[in-house]
Amino acid sequence: MKESISRRKFLEASVKTAAIAAALPFAGSGIASASTLAEGSPPAPPKQHIVDIHTHFEPKNPGYLDEFLRMSEKLNLTGCMLTPFENRQVVAEAARQHPTHIVPFGYVDLDAPEAAKQVEEFHALGYRGLGELEFVKKPYSDPSYFPVYELANRYQWVVLFHTGIVLREKFHEPEDVASYRMRAIYLEEIARRFPQITVIGAHCGNPEYDWAAEIARWNPNVFFDLSGSTLKKLSGRLGEMSKYFWWSGTDEGTENPNNDPSAFSKLVFGSDSGPKDVEHVLTQYQAMFEACGVPETTQRLILGGTLSKILQIG
């Protein structure tokens, strides 16, 4: 779920980004920092290809695609663009023109009677997955949603689900929204019943990180991103992520991407931010890597390697 950012918060975030970027130049991961991107700088080493699983298309921003493509070029980033059905054509066309930068993902309302039909149309347009699925009227694993999952399974798609606490948009009107319907625990059943789907949970189940991690541990087709408020909430204690992703170097996990022995290889990069803020989220990931001693090879998988392989891009 995209969090709206006020101008004040944005400015604060920009200042913090600059400060963190200066302190964390992505030397280990090969990510280009702001300083290496300045005009006239010496040639930078090859940049890590980043894949962002969590990029919301902004239909109300007429310059959105241009902004995204500038950022994408600068950071060597591909975005899975989460697209409402009514905007499907424009994003499909942009993806055709910029296949290395835009991977189209379709948003459907799981409770809408036409959801399965919309999924078929997304597929016909070349969409590669679904997301961010959210605001469901029943728990994600309810059988009434199985027709959508069956199609996604047939297409061998990636499906991104919101997990955990979800924002409240209306404070004075009733709304039929409940975070518990989007618990990470429900992704397990979907992953087991539909083994050809790659299931990605946004926000690592915030606050149920322990469940999210255990489900990722046992299910090769489940991954989580750390977008949203998780990395901010844990910023003073990022090392605690090692308590949740605890099984590195043991035989207690299932198969990981590239047989990587780190439990952190069950994470992928997701920003859930507008183009101006993606770099800030990268610095948050980098801070977590350092706090938890995540190996460089694993960092590369998280930032793009795993999704590149799944989506066959690179």
Added chain:
Amino acid sequence: MAALGLNWPLLAKSSALPQTPSPASSQPSSELPALGRIIDMHVHYRHQEPGFLDTFLKLSDRLNLAGCILTPFEHRKIVADAAKAHPGQIIPFGALQLDAPEAIRQMEEFHDLGYRGLGEISSMKRNCSDPEYFPVYELASGYKWIVMFHTGIVGRGKFDEAENVASGRMRPIHLEEIARQFPKLTVLGAHLGNPEYEWAAEVTRWNPNVYFDLSGTTLPKMAGRLGDFQKILWWSDVEWEAQPANDPSPFSKLVFGSDTGTENIENVLHRYLAMFDACNVPAATRKTVLGGTMAKMLELHD
């Protein structure tokens, strides 16, 4: 182009523990202190392992350990015979599939053969507290049996085939309802609800007929912070209306379970001992956890 579904091969997965195993019949790598009689409530009968019962009996002799042998229906007779021959070492438990149409009939046959309980109940198609399963619990209650449930995250057997399994149906919170609806039943939860340790602890705090073991990955996961169990089992020195015995320690709501092969049971014992040390568990409570509670329930005498 469609995204590739993941088809990574199954990693060789077992409940093997990281330490080098010591053969059951040989001496352990480090001596155990005198622990009194140990009762392991979580020993799966390994029918595919030749000589399993003999190997178990050797270990049982050496460690003064009795095991609740969790037995699939098709192997009920061999384990029943072994239990009759070695009543102080083998306690037969029936592994029942709650969704099987013949579950009740199987329970009756287990009972006729002298079985003492059910377990490990796992991988059901509904929440384990679903009324559909109440006939099983009613019969078990009538038998005054112990019923041991898997709780929390559950292993995935098949990665490329669809399976109807969900850990959410086996949350420790569901055991509370079973324990309340069937107060004569003794409910054991395996794995302390991993990762819902706090729910497991709160459920056992309020229900005298609920206990948990620490088998599985919980103790390895918590190895660097075993003292955290004091935060989970927190209610020492406060009024505890549901206290089952005279032991005031909340750790008395744990029982010993290994959920591993005979070669690793001793390693699990060492892990329990490390947790006891980290949490300053009193000596009397340690004995209660490792065997005293189960011996009383099962009316086993030294």
